[in-house]
Amino acid sequence: MNGRDLVRSMKAVGSAGAAQRLRTVRAAWRTRRADAAGLPTRGAERARVPGPVQDVEPGPGGGVVRFSRSELRITVAVNGAVFWGWDGAGPEPSYALAGRSPEPDPRAVLEPDKDGGWRVVAERATVVVSRHGAVEVQTPGGVTLRRDLPPRWWEPVDGGAARWMQRSEVSADARFFGLGGRASGPRLRDGTYRLWNTDPGHAFGPGDDPLYLTMPVQLVVADAATHLVFHDTTWDGTVTLREGEEGAGSGHDRPGTSELRMSGGPLRCWVMVGTPARVLLAWASLTGAPALPPAWALGYQHARWGFGSEQEVRRIVAGYQERDLPLDAVHLDIDHFDEHQVFTVDHDRFPKLPQLAEDLRRDGVRLVSIVDPAVRAEPGNAVYDAGTVVDAFVRDGAGQVVRGEVWPGESVFPDFTHARVREWWGGLYEERLGQGFAGFWHDMNEPTSFAAFGETTLPRSARHALEGRGGDHREAHNVYGLCMARAAYEGLRDLAPRERPFVFSRSGWAGLQRYGGTWSGDVATGWPGLRASLSLVMGLGLCGVPYSGPDVGGFDGSPSPELFLRWFQLGAYLPLFRTHASLRAGRREPWEFGPEVLEHARVALAERRRLLPYFMTLAHLARRTGTPYVRPLWWGIPEDRALRDCEDAFLLGDCLLVAPVLDPGADRRAVQLPRGRWYDTATGRAYDGPGQILVDAPLSRIPVLARAGAVLPVRGEDGGLELEVWAPARGRTGGGLVVPDAGDGWEEPEIERYVARWQGRKVVVEREGEDGVSAPPHPVRVRGVEER
Numbered sequence: 001m002n003g004r005d006l007v008r009s010m011k012a013v014g015s016a017g018a019a020q021r022l023r024t025v026r027a028a029w030r031t032r033r034a035d036a037a038g039l040p041t042r043g044a045e046r047a048r049v050p051g052p053v054q055d056v057e058p059g060p061g062g063g064v065v066r067f068s069r070s071e072l073r074i075t076v077a078v079n080g081a082v083f084w085g086w087d088g089a090g091p092e093p094s095y096a097l098a099g100r101s102p103e104p105d106p107r108a109v110l111e112p113d114k115d116g117g118w119r120v121v122a123e124r125a126t127v128v129v130s131r132h133g134a135v136e137v138q139t140p141g142g143v144t145l146r147r148d149l150p151p152r153w154w155e156p157v158d159g160g161a162a163r164w165m166q167r168s169e170v171s172a173d174a175r176f177f178g179l180g181g182r183a184s185g186p187r188l189r190d191g192t193y194r195l196w197n198t199d200p201g202h203a204f205g206p207g208d209d210p211l212y213l214t215m216p217v218q219l220v221v222a223d224a225a226t227h228l229v230f231h232d233t234t235w236d237g238t239v240t241l242r243e244g245e246e247g248a249g250s251g252h253d254r255p256g257t258s259e260l261r262m263s264g265g266p267l268r269c270w271v272m273v274g275t276p277a278r279v280l281l282a283w284a285s286l287t288g289a290p291a292l293p294p295a296w297a298l299g300y301q302h303a304r305w306g307f308g309s310e311q312e313v314r315r316i317v318a319g320y321q322e323r324d325l326p327l328d329a330v331h332l333d334i335d336h337f338d339e340h341q342v343f344t345v346d347h348d349r350f351p352k353l354p355q356l357a358e359d360l361r362r363d364g365v366r367l368v369s370i371v372d373p374a375v376r377a378e379p380g381n382a383v384y385d386a387g388t389v390v391d392a393f394v395r396d397g398a399g400q401v402v403r404g405e406v407w408p409g410e411s412v413f414p415d416f417t418h419a420r421v422r423e424w425w426g427g428l429y430e431e432r433l434g435q436g437f438a439g440f441w442h443d444m445n446e447p448t449s450f451a452a453f454g455e456t457t458l459p460r461s462a463r464h465a466l467e468g469r470g471g472d473h474r475e476a477h478n479v480y481g482l483c484m485a486r487a488a489y490e491g492l493r494d495l496a497p498r499e500r501p502f503v504f505s506r507s508g509w510a511g512l513q514r515y516g517g518t519w520s521g522d523v524a525t526g527w528p529g530l531r532a533s534l535s536l537v538m539g540l541g542l543c544g545v546p547y548s549g550p551d552v553g554g555f556d557g558s559p560s561p562e563l564f565l566r567w568f569q570l571g572a573y574l575p576l577f578r579t580h581a582s583l584r585a586g587r588r589e590p591w592e593f594g595p596e597v598l599e600h601a602r603v604a605l606a607e608r609r610r611l612l613p614y615f616m617t618l619a620h621l622a623r624r625t626g627t628p629y630v631r632p633l634w635w636g637i638p639e640d641r642a643l644r645d646c647e648d649a650f651l652l653g654d655c656l657l658v659a660p661v662l663d664p665g666a667d668r669r670a671v672q673l674p675r676g677r678w679y680d681t682a683t684g685r686a687y688d689g690p691g692q693i694l695v696d697a698p699l700s701r702i703p704v705l706a707r708a709g710a711v712l713p714v715r716g717e718d719g720g721l722e723l724e725v726w727a728p729a730r731g732r733t734g735g736g737l738v739v740p741d742a743g744d745g746w747e748e749p750e751i752e753r754y755v756a757r758w759q760g761r762k763v764v765v766e767r768e769g770e771d772g773v774s775a776p777p778h779p780v781r782v783r784g785v786e787e788r
Helices: 003-015 018-038 276-287 310-322 353-362 381-389 419-426 431-435 473-495 527-541 562-571 595-610 612-625
Strands: 045-049 053-059 062-067 072-074 083-088 111-112 118-121 126-129 133-136 144-148 152-156 161-168 175-180 191-194 213-219 227-231 239-242 257-260 268-274 300-304 329-332 366-371 404-406 409-412 439-440 503-505 577-579 651-652 656-658 668-680 686-696 704-707 711-715 722-728 734-740 754-757 762-769 770-776 780-783
Touching: 018 404, 018 686, 045 704, 053 577, 062 111, 072 126, 072 473, 072 686, 083 439, 133 161, 144 227, 175 527, 213 239, 213 704, 227 276, 276 310, 276 612, 300 595, 300 711, 310 329, 329 439, 353 439, 366 431, 419 431, 431 439, 439 473, 473 503, 503 711, 527 562, 562 577, 562 595, 577 711, 595 711, 612 711, 612 734, 656 668, 711 734, 711 754, 722 762, 762 780
Parallel strands: 300 329, 300 577, 329 366, 366 439, 439 503, 722 780
Antiparallel strands: 045 152, 053 062, 062 072, 072 083, 083 268, 111 118, 118 126, 126 133, 133 144, 144 161, 152 161, 161 257, 175 213, 191 239, 213 227, 227 268, 239 257, 404 409, 651 656, 656 704, 668 686, 668 704, 711 722, 734 754, 754 762, 762 770
């Protein structure tokens, strides 16, 4: 045990009950012994590079380029995505892909290039391979977006997984985004980022990395084009980023660099080129359409670790009702379980849980249940007994079931990389549905196992099915949460086929959006935590996970009234709008912060309720196009460098620009506007971009601006759908999309398209269809002009 491990061990011993303290120490030693016995020792290694090109073999959409010590397979898919894999690696098997990989593009052909290299020319990109194995991605116009230098492998002399490194160069003006949930983003500065899903074990802030949901997905934005690169390997690794510099050193540009180092797995990647919207459309077509949440999951949700009893839940819900505050869901944490055991109920504290759920649903409030993967390893526990019968739990190299330490005590872990185990686990949600729960919140699924020292997860030597291929936790760790989400989603589709499953997961990987969303995890209470909340949501959206949100108010501590209100106001414009707090943290009910905060929170809640049709439209558009609800300001114009560096405001869909207050004491703030005319939705004042403006941000609201010409669906005073139209600039037209939704079920409603234009002194709104234009079927309210 090194010195740091000893300190961590002593801290654990001093902060928990004696029995659990002992178990965390024992669990840590058990993991260390398992890995010492079950992992290959890395001794002498030999380095390898591809070597010079030898020959080629054309194939559908590209072909194979053979070098003296490796081979490179290149395929351009019909959706424009480019795949390449070294050492014969193909696109499958992959946890990221939604089904089989897309068909090759028959128009893409492998052909000779200068200096003995080869290239594949496609509609959206050209891939050039040098004679020594560098791979260059160019725009159709020939501008280089990315240059991957020849990779390098380090192979154990006695066999085993090879670690590898891939160094890439991008243009000097490029900016990096993505890599999953990063508290320091959304733009990723120079530094090293780890690709290993990790429970930090404490409330985190912008300086903490890694966090719960990492993925090797980079979105690189440059003047010439945007590109997304995804290295499809689930092993542990790091990405070291360094932004470029224009005119660096004697007037020459210094390119930006990305260095990926992986401890194993295949060296294969996908690249998509184009506008941000086109890139994420291709990404969604590759990895799957985002799950569509039920309408209630786009409303306001209240959670807390430590509600304690049915009476407390009823008291909280009554508090919202008495104050006429909208509430759509209440979340129950592990304290509603019987001794923290998953799929159980503490009947002393929740004696009539189904009746509680029914009563709440009559008032429009759903119950959401936490679900942890750890199962108490104790005969008589129904889940443990049933899992033992079907051999559901992860084993070690010696064939023994792996045990860890989590909230229920000594626990075992289902192997979600086995289809049979996923089917068994998905069936367990029948108990939850029977208790009246309507949604599910996956926690502790990195997976986390408490340990006094070392890694707080399963032994790396633990064995997993990996869909029949077999392997260990080094490969399975990062997809554990993804596979758990799949088990729940598919189980719920079978158990309640007429309802959209609502699942959100703390951990996951590329493709998580197919099954639901995520949340921030245990973000620290404080102004830095507030800023990190926005970074996480924006960064995850750019990785293809559009539904997420933070613990409003922070997970730990007691926020000041100002901090809570500013967080609450931001949350009202994010996809997942949920307050949540730790067992030992301060309250999060809006009335706990005084009458002024209560009134301002009421306004934020009313506005969220009014915007629900717009959020539902954004959810449908995300499902159909992969476009996130929350977008960076540069979304439509990535070549605007001032917007590219702006991280404290965002676009909500195409229509709204939200500028949250992220610093204490502020009653005004600067806003960087994209080009075009924008209206302050509170005052109606018009501003013309591009440029920076200074706007009022009183405690009562955060600045929200509407794009001129925007047509957005809102909830009218009668509860029906209404079109809110912001007048276009004179001489211009505007428009918007509306997707009316029944709130649940699997109907694919038609997208309604509207155009707004000036006709004399009036703004006219018309619906566009295959048969021409017609009057809107919804009431219309025009804002931004005196004339109606």
